Amino acid sequence: xxxxxxxxxxxxxLMSRELDRAERELRGFIERLTEEEQVSLxxxxxxxxxxxxxxxxxEAKATAREEATTPTVxxxxxxxxxxxxxxxxxxxxxxxxxEDEDELVRGG
Numbered sequence: 001x002x003x004x005x006x007x008x009x010x011x012x013x014l015m016s017r018e019l020d021r022a023e024r025e026l027r028g029f030i031e032r033l034t035e036e037e038q039v040s041l042x043x044x045x046x047x048x049x050x051x052x053x054x055x056x057x058x059e060a061k062a063t064a065r066e067e068a069t070t071p072t073v074x075x076x077x078x079x080x081x082x083x084x085x086x087x088x089x090x091x092x093x094x095x096x097x098x099e100d101e102d103e104l105v106r107g108g
Contacts, residue, residue, distance in 0.1 A: 003039065007100045007103075009100075012083075014105070030077075
């Protein structure tokens with residue numbers, strides 16, 4: 001179980017694509033996530049950039065908890081290609097956010 005809804009990840013993916021216009025909104029959104037959701041988000045991103053394999057989700061989450069030295073939001077916003085890594089991570093985990101993204105784009 002990833003520990004964060006695909007809807008929330010879809011929102012982050014869409015906002016990170018528009019980072020130059022939506023950084024404050026994205027920063028606030030990530031800061032309002034629970035600690036578990038933030039840890040899960042980092043783990044999904046790591047899986048998406050091949051730092052961990054899909055069967056290492058729990059290890060990635062434990063590592064994210066143990067090695068956090070900067071605020072999660074700063075770490076994530078400083079990561080190049082964040083939206084791509086999140087989408088790739090979800091794909092690796094067999095999770096699709098297409099419906100969530102479509103709903104968000106339509107204003108749902």
